[in-house]
Amino acid sequence: MSASITAPDFDFSRYVRDRARLVNDALDRYTPTDSVHPTVLHAAMRYSLFAGGKRIRPLLCIASAEALGGTTEDVLPTACALEMVHTFSLIHDDLPAIDDDDYRRGLLTSHKKFGEAIAILAGDALHTLAFTTIAMHQQAAQPTVIIEVIRRLALASGTLGMVGGQVDDIASEGKAISAEVLRSIHARKTGALLNAAIETGALLANASEADLVSLQRFGEQVGLAFQIVDDILDVTSDDATLGKPTGSDEKNDKATYPKLFGLEASIGFAREASDAAIAAIRSFGPAAEPLRCFARFIVDREK
Amino acid sequence: MSASITAPDFDFSRYVRDRARLVNDALDRYTPTDSVHPTVLHAAMRYSLFAGGKRIRPLLCIASAEALGGTTEDVLPTACALEMVHTFSLIHDDLPAIDDDDYRRGLLTSHKKFGEAIAILAGDALHTLAFTTIAMHQQAAQPTVIIEVIRRLALASGTLGMVGGQVDDIASEGKAISAEVLRSIHARKTGALLNAAIETGALLANASEADLVSLQRFGEQVGLAFQIVDDILDVTSDDATLGKPTGSDEKNDKATYPKLFGLEASIGFAREASDAAIAAIRSFGPAAEPLRCFARFIVDREK
Numbered sequence: 001m002s003a004s005i006t007a008p009d010f011d012f013s014r015y016v017r018d019r020a021r022l023v024n025d026a027l028d029r030y031t032p033t034d035s036v037h038p039t040v041l042h043a044a045m046r047y048s049l050f051a052g053g054k055r056i057r058p059l060l061c062i063a064s065a066e067a068l069g070g071t072t073e074d075v076l077p078t079a080c081a082l083e084m085v086h087t088f089s090l091i092h093d094d095l096p097a098i099d100d101d102d103y104r105r106g107l108l109t110s111h112k113k114f115g116e117a118i119a120i121l122a123g124d125a126l127h128t129l130a131f132t133t134i135a136m137h138q139q140a141a142q143p144t145v146i147i148e149v150i151r152r153l154a155l156a157s158g159t160l161g162m163v164g165g166q167v168d169d170i171a172s173e174g175k176a177i178s179a180e181v182l183r184s185i186h187a188r189k190t191g192a193l194l195n196a197a198i199e200t201g202a203l204l205a206n207a208s209e210a211d212l213v214s215l216q217r218f219g220e221q222v223g224l225a226f227q228i229v230d231d232i233l234d235v236t237s238d239d240a241t242l243g244k245p246t247g248s249d250e251k252n253d254k255a256t257y258p259k260l261f262g263l264e265a266s267i268g269f270a271r272e273a274s275d276a277a278i279a280a281i282r283s284f285g286p287a288a289e290p291l292r293c294f295a296r297f298i299v300d301r302e303k
Numbered sequence: 304m305s306a307s308i309t310a311p312d313f314d315f316s317r318y319v320r321d322r323a324r325l326v327n328d329a330l331d332r333y334t335p336t337d338s339v340h341p342t343v344l345h346a347a348m349r350y351s352l353f354a355g356g357k358r359i360r361p362l363l364c365i366a367s368a369e370a371l372g373g374t375t376e377d378v379l380p381t382a383c384a385l386e387m388v389h390t391f392s393l394i395h396d397d398l399p400a401i402d403d404d405d406y407r408r409g410l411l412t413s414h415k416k417f418g419e420a421i422a423i424l425a426g427d428a429l430h431t432l433a434f435t436t437i438a439m440h441q442q443a444a445q446p447t448v449i450i451e452v453i454r455r456l457a458l459a460s461g462t463l464g465m466v467g468g469q470v471d472d473i474a475s476e477g478k479a480i481s482a483e484v485l486r487s488i489h490a491r492k493t494g495a496l497l498n499a500a501i502e503t504g505a506l507l508a509n510a511s512e513a514d515l516v517s518l519q520r521f522g523e524q525v526g527l528a529f530q531i532v533d534d535i536l537d538v539t540s541d542d543a544t545l546g547k548p549t550g551s552d553e554k555n556d557k558a559t560y561p562k563l564f565g566l567e568a569s570i571g572f573a574r575e576a577s578d579a580a581i582a583a584i585r586s587f588g589p590a591a592e593p594l595r596c597f598a599r600f601i602v603d604r605e606k
Contacts, residue, residue, distance in 0.1 A: 032463075036462075038462065038467050038470040040470065040474070041462050041467060041470045089427075092423055092424070092427060095423060097414075097418070097423060098420045098423065098424075115400075117400045117401045118470065120398060120401065120423065121395070121466050121469060121470055123427075124391075124392075124426075124466050125467075127427065127430055127431070128457050128461040128466065129457075129462070131434050131453060131456075131457040132454065132458055132461055134453075135451075135453040142446075143445075143449075144446045146446075146450055147446055147449055147450065147453075148438075150434060150437075151435065154431050154432075155435055157427075158431040158432055159335055159339075159341065159348070159431075159432070160335075163344070163427050164341050164344060164428075166424060167421065167424055168340075168341055170420055171341070171343075
């Protein structure tokens with residue numbers, strides 16, 4: 001194992017801070033300001049876009065491209081589009097008719113702040129803006145690759161991905177479901193978009209078929225670890241740290257890993273998934289260090 | 304003026320029937336069946352997609368391409384994407400938090416049939432499916448043209464188009480607004496997507512810049528006529544003919560053309576807009592006859 005793979009001197013916190021700043025600046029550029037009409041709609045979009053999200057999807061997209069020799073600039077519009085889709089899904093999931101949440105990341109949810117009508121439409125507008133952003137600004141690639149990026153983002157967001165997973169998550173409330181069904185819900189509700197982040201970053205950096213397969217395996221395992229840890233934090237964290245009410249899965253009678261397997265076993269599963277992710281990109285060089293750090297961070301995070 | 308421009312023997316009803324069948328068949332192919340999981344989501348998407356819509360946007364897209372020598376097959380995925388975006392917007396607009404409508408086209412609205420959560424998510428899924436459909440199936444064009452088609456569809460659906468117009472429409476309820484503001488709301492809420500239908504059809508048929516300008520002018524005027532007639536029908540039609548409750552604009556205290564100008568003047572404005580649309584494509588040959596018939600049909604329709 002080369003020294004670069006463990007890379008003790010790689011400053012991941014700084015990496016995340018620097019890249020997140022570039023993402024935030026780009027999100028600001030790509031989103032109409034709230035001085036532009038209709039101001040309330042643009043204000044609502046910005047409220048949720050800049051509500052302190054960790055930018056995990058954009059950062060994974062960037063880290064994936066960098067692992068193959070690409071740059072942040074090469075993928076920035078697509079990275080931002082992923083965050084817009086993620087944000088639209090949070091706004092709609094929080095609505096009274098779905099999860100009925102009043103707080104997210106320590107702030108009022110969109111419908112609590114702007115009313116339900118504007119929250120629905122702000123979600124729709126962010127959804128559209130994701131595709132506008134790629135079609136207008138994603139240029140550092142062949143047009144056929146850009147169309148493929150749009151295809152993967154749309155598929156990951158749709159009925160076989162994020163939205164489909166959300167439907168099954170709602171349907172599972174109050175029911176006893178198997179570990180297999182739980183995993184399938186997570187793979188679609190959360191995993192599909194995380195995977196799309198990694199895939200689109202790789203495609204925009206001209207990934208070989210072999211690289212893409214390794215990165216897809218990485219993405220599956222990181223997505224799994226991510227969701228298990230989300231379930232764990234809902235049990236172990238407190239409201240202030242998490243920025244939203246803990247215990248909401250219990251309240252909504254949702255199937256979770258801790259509920260099915262207990263806390264200790266769930267922590268073990270999360271670590272296994274993180275290790276499997278890192279193993280999937282074993283053959284990658286030092287440029288993949290940010291990806292490896294992500295796989296560790298996702299298990300060790302506190303919110 | 305050549306005989307073909309008046310084309311007394313052109314069978315517009317048959318044209319619409321034939322093209323609408325091709326659109327319906329393609330919508331059926333591009334949308335997952337309701338035997339595919341999650342079945343309730345796919346059932347809800349299909350319920351609204353196949354609820355008797357007139358397919359005006361797909362047909363305008365096709366007619367626009369044909370006016371420039373293109374074929375239905377050349378534009379079918381984009382034509383269907385336009386209908387998916389239109390349908391998603393109807394589902395969300397009907398929600399209790401927005402227009403709170405129980406019926407549309409004589410059928411229960413999506414949230415009345417499937418519940419609010421599924422209606423919100425079915426709308427989101429159709430929105431995504433529009434982009435999936437273009438990215439996966441729209442092939443009879445240069446990749447750069449396909450990206451431009453995606454850009455125009457997304458812009459027309461977003462904050463400067465459809466969703467922005469809807470926000471202003473809600474904000475105008477119960478307020479006195481000027482004719483200028485009313486026209487601006489309509490131009491975005493309804494006009495932007497009608498224009499996108501015409502523009503994308505033209506782009507996919509390799510329109511010259513001059514053709515595109517003429518067709519944009521056509522689209523603006525047709526869009527205006529369409530919305531004025533919508534307002535008129537809400538006053539003059541009956542529930543059974545229209546398939547939804549008439550008088551809903553009055554109920555919601557919405558600004559409309561009949562309210563601002565009276566019924567007679569509004570009918571005059573609609574005819575003027577239709578005539579201006581036809582004049583904008585005066586130089587086009589017999590292949591533009593379906594477009595001309597559309598401009599007339601939009602004023603003469605009864606629902």
